[in-house]
Amino acid sequence: MGVGLIHRAVAHRARTRPDALAVVDGSTRLDYATLDAAADAWAAGLAAAGAGPGTLVPVLLPRSARLYVALLAVLKCGAGYAALDPRWPRERVESVLGQLGGPVLVTDLDGTPGETSGKRFGRWPVWQPPAVVTGSAQAAARNGAGTFAAYDGSPEVPATVFFTSGTSGAPKGVVSPHAATTRLFTADGPLAFGPGTVMMQAAPASWDAFSLELWGTLTTGGTCVTAAEDYLLPDTLRHLIDTCAVDTAWLTSSLFNLFTEIDPDCFRGLRGLYIGGERLSAAHVGRFLAAHPGIRLFNGYGPVESCVFATVHPVTAADCAPEHGVPIGRPVPGTRVRVLDGTGRECPAGVTGELCVGGAGLALGYLGDPDLTAARFTEHPADGTRLYRTGDHGLQDADGVFHFTGRTDRQVKIRGYRIEPEEIEAHAAGLPGITHCVAVPVPGRLGNYDRLALFYTSAAEADEDPVLLRRSLSLRLPAHAVPDVVRRVERLPVTANGKVDRSELLATLTD
Structure with missing residues (x-):
């Protein structure tokens, strides 16, 4: 198995637990064998359309089992994917497509299922995946098929491109390698989900939190349950807990606050809840902990340039009192966080500086923007290790726990969006x-x-x-x-x- 490759980790689960439930999407249920075999079949079609190592493939599909299979198929080809949000305005989609320059767009728009067939989305050729993940894929899974020769090279190649706001007005592409995702879910870390975990998938596909919900589950042998609605409500969470046994979820701080206010009982049945994206409200955290002492609550912090989380903190009632609010915690596996002053020197414990992140989670850089990459991804002046300058102020306390204290620029988080x-x-x-x-x-x-x-x-x-x-x-x-x-x-x-x-x-x- 190629160590650190997302699709190889999923294929390993398909070999070792082929009948385990991988995906629930409404009435669609895919076991690991079917998921992997379907992705093999789709990868063959994508490879014929030009997807391969060194290419970036945009995928414009609604959140669904078909989206998950399509992304897995792109990775099997050795290409990286960019999952675009179908709700984006056409102008933004076309701007992103122009930056990616991929060989083909995977979408339902203006395409013929399973073919390029000369169909186009603007000036981009289209490959539309099969309408359902059934039939021949399931038969192939039962017969032990899976003949596509999936990429088995370096985990440092691009796996995905996340698009965020850019100061120039154009979306900014963050190119993230396989290792940035897979380093998160090791058995000794706070994100060691594993078989038996049933996680809700509700984040937009263009977010790095989507990687937490999808790949965090599928690379470790859990079950990913799709939330069909575009806008998550407490009723949706409650329904998925009751009908699909969802036991793990991620929410932005804003949604967490809202749910805690209007339906605090909607969390009942969860084993773990991850929140973050903005500074936490100590009042809402305290209210949640008092109402749900059996649910483990985690605060996750990290810029998209370090893929999902750089630090995680298991939250307790005592964390509602610190001067700077709920701590952001300690580094996740394969990650190092430093606090540097204006000269690049390490700040001692308790002294505020800029939070800088290093390790396997770092992005390869910004798509097509070497100047910005050079400005934000720098070398530590003492040991030469590669760091990302987050633009966040913070400090490390005497116990080694990190705290967020503010921003150094105009960037803000609103409702979890950067x-x-x-x-x-x-x-x-x-x-x-x-x-x-x-x-x-x-x-x-x-x-x-x-x-x-x-x-x-x-x-x-x-x-x-x-x-x-x-x-x-x-x-x-x-x-x-x-x-x-x-x-x-x-x-x-x-x-x-x-x-x-x-x-x-x-x-x-x-x-």
Whole structure:
């Protein structure tokens, strides 16, 4: 077995426990043998369409068993995949496709099942997978087939590309290798799921949390259960626990807070719950722990550049009291976290600096952007190890536990999504009639940001309507990045040093 390769780890499960349940997607249930055999069959078709080592294949499918098989098939070809969100505006999808330059797009749009057949999505050739994962794939599994010669090389080759907000307005691709994912789920770590684990898959496929839910389960022999709804609600979680025996889940901090407020009993039946993506609310954590003492709660921290989590912390009631909130914990396997000052030197315990991450979880870099890669992925001045500068401030306490204390730039998290205000400003500034604009995150009552506001000025003859402006942005930005509030102002106020006065702008929202 190729050590560290995602698809080889799944194939190992198919050989050792072929009849174990791998995927539940509504009425579709795939055991490991069927999952692996179907991916072999689809990989043969994708290889014929040009997928192979050194290529990046975009996949535009709804969250489903078919999506999982398609991604596994891409990896078997030795290619990397980029799972795109079907809810993205067409303009964003085309921008991402242009960056990837893949040989074929895997999608249901404008394609013929199982063929390229000259069908296209814009200028990109299309390969549409079979409509269902049944029939010949199941027969092949029963007969012990699985003849596709899957890639068996280095785990340092690209496995996936995650797209996040970019300051220039264009989506930023983070190229992550196989090892960045598989290093997370070793038997001695906090993410050692294993056979018997039944995990809900609810994160968008373009997130790195999707890798936690899908590959964390399938590489360790557990069962992945699809949440059909685009927007997760407490009723959905409760239903999957009751009907599919889901016992493990991941939620953004915002969703965790919401669920704790409106339906605190919806978690009953879970064994483990992972939360994160934003600073945790100690009040909600304390309320959850009091109501569910038998559920293990974990705080996971990490930028997408270090794939899913860099640190994990098992949360206890005592963690609600520290000065900087609930700790982010200790490094996961294959990961090292350092706190560096402005000169690149290690900060002593208790002293705040920039959190920098190293180890097997690091991305290979930013797609097509060597300058940004060189700026954010640096070498430690003392030992030359490769590090990613997170832009997060933090400290390590005397017990070796890490704490997050804030950001060094304008990047924020809203509802679990990483937002670069500059991306929204770049798109808005390109619209006709807009003269100046600024995107401002709106603080919520829990200390996080819960909304984004866009303030703008426009030429007198244009007088751009805020409703129409927001609609225009929705055609260019993913839904999570569209400002919740759009307001035209006569001028953008400035501070004494000439910078935009964001506090004054925010004050107008309460007038």
